[in-house]
Amino acid sequence: MKYVLMFIETEEFAKEFEAKGPAEREEAYRRVYQWFDDHRDKISDRGQKLQGRETATTVRLDGGALMTTDGPFIEGKEVVSGFTEIDVEDLDEALRMVRTWPACPVIEIRPVAEM
Amino acid sequence: MNTDDELARVVRDHAGRLAGSLVSLLGDFSAAEDLVQDAVEIALKRWPVEGVPDRPDAWLFTVAKRRGLDVLRRQQNYRSKLAAFEPPVQPPPDDRLRLIFTCCHPALAREAQVALTLRVVCGLTTAQIAAALLASESAVAQRITRAKRKITDAGIPYRIPRDDELPERLTEVLTVIYLLFNEGYLSSTAERAHSRDLVDDAEWLTALLHGLLPNEPEVAGLLALIRLHRARTAARFTPAGDLILLEDQDRTLWDHAAIAEATALLTRTAHRHHAPGPYQLQAAIAACHSEAPTWSETDWPQILVLYDMLLTLQPSPVTCLHRSIAVSYVEGSAVALAELDQLALDSYPLFHATRAQFLRELGRNAEARQADELAAERTANPAQLDLLRERLAH
Structure with a gap:
């Protein structure tokens, strides 16, 4: 089954990350790359890391009118910071996989709809 | 014991097994569960009139199979699987453990876990669950429908968790059963005596789990806990149905044989495993009360020690x-x-x-x-x- 993992950053996590020195950041990235490498046989689309929430633009299509606003869809403390598609046996395998995720503290696991 | 209780027991002994077999056979939790529920509904209508059949399991199977061949018209592969399936002569391996783990999967909301477990493992009808949980039938039905959809759509497996996942998942299962037990224990008043006794279902589920996972100390602990509490049932209410506090209960009315048995289970478990878990500690506290000849002779210092241990594990x-x-x-x-x-x-x-x-x-x-x-x-x-x-x- 295919799932998309949505990596979600909290304000706290983002602040902590910003406070890190270059060497620490490097180490954090290294662990993330290592995680992707460890699970490469289950990753069907490596997806993307997204730029920060301050770069987001939200568009609302309301009866033909285009409403453009600055910022993410929901002004919340938690925002999606990246996504990856995985292909695993079932939800338990997905749960096992994210258990070792070394970065942001929240992950949403969503099955991909079959079209 | 009335006929309804007997019926409930017969259904409970067989419905979960049938659900387990059919989920394995069809590979579709939701479709299999619907067939069992239909068969249970029909049994509850017909058995009180016609009497309980000699082989309730075969009866339920036949009805579920006929129903499946009838309603699963579009799923040809399910129909051919069903058509070819005969109840085995030897009892099949008990699939109910897988069933329990699926119903109590942590990706399901707690309320859904409770309703699903009662329906799928214990064979309760939606109406019985609604009455027992003091919820509306439509709310319970919706909870179950959503949960079954999530099991299918989100890929929640029908499998016993791996060894490294088992402790966490077992905790989840025990939480669901403990919730059922509490719900039943606190609402068991004389005026509700006619409704489904969830305490009975909770004990039955724990005993089933204990039979399937005999080396899990916390399962044994929960079983002892439930049995120790149930052993006091006869002393808990006045004839008018008013609650009697533990300190005022007539201890001669307690089921002392059941107390001895539950305490022995607890002791055996404690000997085999070090560091008791929360259910074992709660059972040990209940055992202290059960073994005291009077309220004033209760071993309070011992109980205090047990509470301190419990608070260390679970503040x-x-x-x-x-x-x-x-x-x-x-x-x-x-x-x-x-x-x-x-x-x-x-x-x-x-x-x-x-x-x-x-x-x-x-x-x-x-x-x-x-x-x-x-x-x-x-x-x-x-x-x-x-x-x-x-x-x-x-």
């Missing part, structure tokens, strides 16, 4: 509240009251009821009455309320 204000009662017997009501007043449990009726008791023991009767009133305002359980009202009267 909780409600456990602190219970502990404070032991404190009042070991160190006096003033110390107990001081500890109680540290707890943020204003919405919890037993907090105020316990506070009232300590205040009364300290001769602060006006404050005690106020606390009793606060307790009465916060309870929905008729038996508890009666008890508190009775106290307010004098």
